Amino acid sequence: MYRFLWILLLPLPVQAQFFEAFSDGNFTENPPWYGTLAHWTIDTLNGNPRLRTNGRPRPDTLFLTTPSAVSWGLWQLTLSYEQVNLSNFNGVRIYLLADTADLRAPVHGYFLQLGTNNRDEVRLYRQDGNPATRRILLGRSAPVLTAPTQTLTLKVLRTETGHWSVFLNGRLLFEATDATYWRSRYFGLWVKHTAATARSYAFDNLMAAGETERIDLIRPRVTRAFYRQQLRAFVVAFSEPIDTTRIPSNAFYVTASSFAGFPQRIQWTASGQTVHLHYHRVPPSDTYQLSVQGLQDLAGNALRDTVVTLAVTTDTLPPRLLDLYPVDSRRIGLRFNEPVNGCNSTAYSLLEGPAVLQVLDCPAPPRPDFTLLLTAPMIPQTTYVLRVEALTDTVGNPMQPVQRALAFPGDPGPISAGDLIINEVLYAPAQPGLEFVELYNRAPYALDLQKVFWHDARGRAQPLADRAFLIAPGAYAVLAEDTTALRTVFSVAAVLLQPVSWPSLNNDSDAIVLKRGDGLLLDSLWYHAAMGEPGRSLERRDPDLPTLLLANWAVSAAPRGATPGRQNSRYEPDQSPPAVRFVAVRDSLTVTVLVNEMLDPTSVQPAAFELDDGTRPLTATWIPEVRHVRLRFARPLQQQRRLVVHGLRDLKGNRLTATVHPLAYPPAPATLRVNEILYAPLADPYDGRPDQPEYVELINTSSRHLNLEGLFWTDVPNEHGQADTVHLPIRWQALAPGSLAVVFNVPPGRDPQAFMAAAFPNALRHPGTIWIAIPGRGLGLRNDGDLIHLQYGSLTLDSVYYRPSWHQAGIRETTGLALERLLPEGPSNDSANWTSSPHPSGGTPGQPNAARLQDRPSLPERPALEVAPSPFSPDGDGIDDVVTFRYRLPAPSALVRVRIFDSQGRLVRTLGPMHSGAQGMLLWDGRDDAGAALPIGIYVVLLEAMDAPNGRILKSKAPVVLARPLR
Incomplete structure (x- = not known):
């Protein structure tokens, strides 16, 4: 263990200067040293004794201190070290001024440091306590300690003004200025070593010489002067204590236009730094000259004769x-x-x-x-x-x-949660100074607002009032940023409160919190910009519904944009029963029911729910965070299609009568199919035709309602197996059996419905269709063919790899033309089950496909051929550009060909041959086999079908008129 002498217990003298060369071979006396004495020793180098570290061969910190009162003057010593790379682990501190002998304790003073942060520098620090956190760098040298073995002469000078100069081997390293500490008790050495450097540091020729404190040569001065009417006195403050034993009789004199004289009484404060000059008469409001002369500070420095000009305003007004x-x-x-x-x-x-x-x-x-x-x-x-x-x-x-x-209003009653509520907030006023928070007393008695604290999201709570402040039951109180401005703009008649510090409500989002003095939460609102509009307040619809319900807040409809202190313009107490928005089958035993508002939990019982076969759930659990009721059944769901809900109550007690809702099942493979694709829409702003969206139409081929949440599709994976994914942004939507869902893109700034209606005028008229708009320039559908891999979780619902070759051979230009599925139950990747849309708009999104065939058609007695429209005009204007040949055959399958002849009987175009079922469709764009546009006239269409099983050729023909507008 260290042997440390606690010198604070000993009456030791403090030296104003000392010199230590260790010539007596002893470092414990003349002067005495204290610290880790056992790990220091005296040895000689070339016959010269010196102080050397004698630490143990392990990392450690050693120190010695000796009494020294030098606070400014000269410090000098010689330092040697051998095979040391100065760093955080090997370093030296030389304490020039220290207030304690234990250098491991929090020290107040200054020290030089050699070795830190792997830098070869000399640094000067001020230490204000703990060296780890209260160490202030005052100056530093360049890297000068690069050699591992050196003998250095260090010298430090400090002037009486606090200017420091640090020298190494007679050369100035750097200068610094700091005048914080002027009293010292110790000089000290501090060494931090590793196992290899425990004996590698030596010191010699230590010297400190100078003064113990600064000499006061600064004159005192007047720092402040004013008149205090309550004291009936002029008050004069000085920069330092004045010697009050030597005050001349004419030291103070006051004069003005109608007031002059020496004070009747002079009263100094205990510090001697402030004096009160008393006069019997109250001086009138005026500008005064106060003369001060003949004063000295405690060191005898004389104050210069001073004249202070001060304005005095005395109170002659009655109290109000x-x-x-x-x-x-x-x-x-x-x-x-x-x-x-x-x-x-x-x-x-x-x-x-x-x-x-x-x-x-x-x-x-x-x-x-x-x-x-x-x-x-x-x-x-x-x-x-x-x-x-x-x-x-x-x-x-x-x-x-x-x-x-x-x-x-009556005696105040106890305040409980929900008694005092936030009723209206204006957080983004049209002009500055009009922010406010309106409160409403729901309690049946008066409330004292002094007992309520409020704060915003920053959490700095303050009382609503700094004195007793009662509001009657059913009354309003308005917290205002500026009560005068609010009363002027809104003619507020209610109670107005202006807090000492207004928190400035944020326009994007913020919190308003009301708490009782003991911390009980009374009410709170977290609003965000999407809830309101700039210049208009957020108004509460129903005071009896929870604040946290977003549906309980609405933008003010008042002409001035707010109703502070009056009934809200959007006051709409809830008198309607709750409504079921959606019923989803989550798994074979679980159904979730989404409602439009918060429910009374006691009304959520299994008896309130019943499937169409009479089955009731085992449990019904209310989940208020998402407004869901989770139903659990004893047996797996199978053929049930509907859920009857009755008896649910909202928080106001409004009761739901029996309502019937379809069950939305998760999609299964082949229950939801791709039915129509427009991958190359019209997008030329100069073609005179409306731009079209890219879209993918889906059809529910099952007998159940399907839940569309969680659907997505991917395209062709790259070489790393990664594919682009399109997620359908839709929730709480059920697609009825046989109904369609259209996923389409909407360019920036366009209204989805208007954009779709402009391209396909009849699209939005078909009931039951669900429209899913995705913002952007497109859906990523490639014009040269792509994969639409429709998925739900890990299930593949449908997979279509479409190609441009699926369009009718009789169509030359397919831009703006959708691919339509002929049979929803037919194969997804068979080109025979897809064809170009014959609709004049180029597609039928949200409507039954124009090219759709009957699933099981009845066979006619003879071939039938229908031509429409006739005449047709392939002029590119988007109207009747293509003619459709629909046919029905008295055979379940055949090889079909259509040949087209002009009025002279010449063959101009052949479509097919192609394999076909009992029905089909071909398109013609008015061009010959070479792709040239044919002239106007009457053409004959000859349908030929080979019924191989029956060994017969089936034929039918019909005329078609090709027309063009007159130029």
Whole structure:
């Protein structure tokens, strides 16, 4: 263990200077050293004794201190070290000034440091306690300690002004200035070593010489002068204590246009740094000259003769009553604009009410606030008149008699959660200074707002009022950023409160929290910008519904944008029963029911729910965070399609009568299919035709409603197996059996419905279709073919790898033309089950496919061919550009070909041959086999089908008219 001498217990002298060369071979006396003595020794180098570390071969910290009172002057020593790389683990500190002998304790003083942060520098630090956290770097050298073995001569100078100079081997390293500490008790050496350097540091020729403290040569000066009417005195403050034993009779003189003279009495404060100059007469308001001369500080430095000019404003106005308020039925509070002599109960009288018994907390010095105690209680909901007279302020100005109305709402009751609520907030006013928070008293009795604290999201709570502040039941109180501005703009008649510090409500989002004094939460609102509009307040719809319900807040509809202190323009108490928004099957035993508002938990019972086969759940659990009811059934769901809900109640007690809702099942493979694809929409702003969205149409081919939440598709994976993914942004939507869902892109700034309706005028008219808009320029569908891998979780619902070749061979230009599925139950990747849309708009999103075929058509007796439209005009205007040949055959399958002849009987175009079922469709764009546009005229369409099983050729023909507009 270290042997450390606690010198604080010994009456040791403190030296003003010392020199130590260790020539006596002893370092424990003349001068004495203290610290880790066992790990230091005296050895000789070339016959010269020196102090050397003698630590143990392990990492350690050693130190020695000797008494020294030198606070400015000269410090010098010689330091040697051998095979040491100075760093955080090998370093030296030389304490020039220290207030304690234990250098491991929090020290106040200065030290040089050699070795730190792997830098070869000399540094000067000020230490203000703990060296790890209270160490201030004052100056540093360049890297000068690069050699591992050196002998150095260090010298430090400090002037009486606090200017430091640090020298190494006679060369100035750096300078610094710091005048914080001027008293020292010790000089010290501190070494931190590793196992290898425990004996590698030596010191010699230590010297400290100089002064123990600074000499005061600074003159005192006047720092402040003013007149204090309550003292009837001029007050003069000085920069330092004055020698009050040597004050000349003419030291102070005051003069003005109508006032002059020496003070009648001079009174110094105990510090000797402030003096009160008393005059019997109150000086009138004026500009005064105050002369000060003949004064000295405690060191004898003379103050220069000084003349101070000061403006004096004395009070000649009578006091005014600012505030009058009830504390409870027997106490009344008053607040004046200044301290008054108000302890005389005869100065107050309550007209047509109880007498004033006494003024509480009196007698007392003058003050601005007083509380009156009445002989009997006041009557609730009654307005009284208080008369105040015969009062004076602290300088004797008399108050004129005044009468003021006092409304007493009743004795305040206890405040519980929900009694005082946030009713309206204006956080983004149209002009500065109009922020406010309106509060409403829901309790059946008065409430004292002094007992309520509020804060915003920063959490710095403050009381609503700094005195008793009662509001009646059913009344409003408005916290205002600026009460004057709010009253001017909104003509507020309710109680207005202006907190001392307004927190400035954030426009993007913030919290408003009401708490009782003991921390009980009374009400809170966390709003965000999406809830409101700039310049308009957020109004509560129903005071009896929870604040946290977003649906309970609405933007003010008032002409001025807010209704502070009045009934909200959006006051809409809830009188409607709860409604079921969605019913989803989560798994074979679980169903969740989404409702539109918070429910009374006691109404959520299994008996309130029943499937169409009469099955009721085992449990019904209310989950208020998401407004869900989770139903658990004993047996797996199978063929059930509907859920009957009845008897649910909201928080206001409104009761739901029986309603029936479809069960939305999770999609299973082949229950939801890709039905139509538009991958190359029209997008030319100069073609005179509406731009189209990319879209993918889905069809529910099951007999159940399907839940669309969680659907996504991916395209062709890259070489790393990664694919682009399109997630369908939809929740709480069920797709009915046979109904369609259209996923389409919406360019920035376009309305989704208007964009779709412009491209496909009849699209939005079809009932039951669900429209899923995705913002962006497209859905990522490639024009040269792509994969649409429709998935739900890990399940593949459908997978279509479409190709441009799936379009009709008779169509040359397919831009703006959708691919339509012929049979929803048919194969997804068979080109025979897809064709170009024959619809004039280029597609039928949200409607039955124009090219759709019957699943099981009846066979006709003979071939039938339908041509439409005729005439058609392939001029590129988007109207009747393509003619459709629909056919029906008296055979379940055949090889089909269509040949087209002009009026001269010449063959101009052949479509097919192709394999077909009993029905089909071909398109023609008015071009010949070479792709050239044909002239107007009548053409003959010949349908030929080979019915191989029956060994026959089936034929049918029909005319078609090709027309073009006249130029």
